[in-house]
Amino acid sequence: MFTPQGPTLRELAVQALSSIEHGYDLLAPKFDHTPFRTPEEILDAVGKSLAPMGPFDAGLDLCCGTGAGMEVLRGLCRGSVTGVDISAGMLAVGRARLGGALGGARGPAVAFVRADARSLPFGGAFDLVVSFGAFGHFLPRELPGLFAGVHAVLRPGGRFAFPITAPPRAGSPWYWALLGFDTVMRVRNAVRRPTFVMYYRTFRLGDVLSELARAGFRTELHPLTGFGRRGDGSPRARMVVATRADGPAGGRGRGPVVTSPPAT
Template sequence: MFSPEGPGLRELAVQALSSVEHGYDLLAPKFDHTPFRTSGAVLDATTRALTGLGPFARGLDLCCGTGAGMDVLRAVCARSVTGVDLSAGMLAEGRRREAAREAGAPGPRADWVRADARALPFGPVFDLAVSFGAFGHFLPRELPALFAQVHSVLRPGGRFAFPLGAPPPFSSPWYWALLGFDMAMRVRNALWRPPFVMYYRTFRLGDVLRALHGAGFATELRALPEFGRRPDGSPRGRLVLATRAAL
């Protein structure tokens, strides 16, 4: 699962026994060499789905990590892109990646801001917000307040978009792997402090849509055709597209 440049077992164990913030500070230099980084296939599919929905001037990557989603924003936003994350280490790695980009390369200005996604330090200035792979760090009861924060930083008519994969079927090894991970995390958090909140099976589509509606969003689902369909015909991957009402 990990490349030779990725973290070792001891490093992962230290991270797992840390807080979410400190754990990601420790993991940041090697994060892009782990399977936890959002895959290029997901990023590319999201970019294609968002292309043509704009124009977008300013974009926000919520819980940006080292900045994989910032590349999606650069492709569809004309003026500026902003990444926000709680981990100073992940932001530092994102800035390092930004500096390594070719000098003078075209694209919008990029900003990196350390903040809690549950208390965003912005007014309603963004046309588009995205997020990739971060929602497992929030308990289901936190979603209404989290989505309300996103709603508050979007301009009227602004969009909040994120990919969401279909849950694996009961017969799939992935079902049992994710179930086992979540159970292990619950045991860890019952026995050890500080907690490390990361669950793969708590971000369910029905709950997500209800929380988005409660925050004031209108929602639609768009299939991501790159990932095909399940035997029942439903898409294996969707883009959740939530829109703040225009004035």
Template sequence: MFSPEGPTLRELAAQALSSVERGYDLLAPKFDRTPYRTPDRVLDSVAAALAPLGPFDAGLDLCCGTGAGVDVLTRLCRGRVTGVDFSAGMLDVARERAPSPGPEVSWVRGDARALPFGAEFDLVVSFGAFGHFLPRELPGLFTQVRSVLRPGGSFAFPVAAPPRPGSRGYWALLGFDAAMRVRNALWRPPFVMYYRTFRLGNVGRELSRAGFRADLHALPEFGYRPDGSPRVRMVVARAAGGGTGISRPAAA
């Protein structure tokens, strides 16, 4: 559908009518040839923005998929790097394409809402996975992330500004989310994937409740909107000290 090497419309339909886990098992062999894979431009920008905040030792890619975020961590971490995902199919592809040489990389099958780790990471990243979590799941998700971070550790992820109301992008995302809600109302098991539920204001509140203080970093490679705000930001959350919530430095 997307390219000669990508999934067909029939394959995408089979994925959409499956559970999230089973759907990604089916899509895994062709996932990297779809628009769903985080673009290298985003990965490179986040890696460059995180580099001055290091050095980092152990890193975790949360909901790692085929391992694009692990590639970022291998550039930033001096010690071991881990990818965790609940799709066995995605992990199989990740193992096959793992970078070498570099830090020790391990792949773990697990649910982000019940992470099978102790406080052993200095940096946790995640790319493109938050649409698979309902808003009510964010408190538990962020609490899990904090539980696996060492003191002083960071949780980082990019967030794109929402499309301007009335724009083509706005209606496209609204239509997709509406279609998914209808699908999930009529078909079981549900396939949770929504583009408009991960809102920066709500994210800031839930990070605060989980004990984080977050800073926003503009990713200038993606430009600015007419009001001067960045089109893409990186959130960097650390265990809270004197305050909580999201602060907005001048660059953001």
């Protein structure tokens, strides 16, 4: 399905009826041949927008999958790049793609860690955390703990960056497609265990900004202008950059600041 190298419809059905962890273990060998992988256009846009804010020393790719985001981090970080994911299968593919640990003159050291993003096994060791396409796997009630965990692994002044796209126009074909997908997933999770959490309509920008502020971040929105604008003039895609304020998480953040994209 999708390409001759991609998963079959039966393989996708088996994945959807599994847990998140086991489902991605099954999908891992063919994941990079599906539309689920973050497009290169988004990866490149985020990398170019972050570059003027660096250089960074240590970077973390949250829910790294097969390591597409780690390629972005390797161009931004001088010291080390770490990927964390709950799926051992996805990590194995990522290790094979990036060639294991690299360092010295060839670039930053690269490491892969198997862990749950809701319970990160790191101290305040990172200057930059990125994430691409993973937030649909977290329920809205899990965002406070997720963002607090990211806050804890960042050094003071460290940044948490991720792209977010505008929702489709109500009544458009994409609107109905995403609504239908989310409805099917909710029915599936109501009647089958373990659940497979993957919702496309629960990660709303307003809620995200509020939770980031509660976790102790101050946030900026950088339009990714290469993706155009909607009819109302708002950008189709933005990069959220949340900066860790000094002190512990919990209330030191402030509301979002909308900025122009950095010069590239």
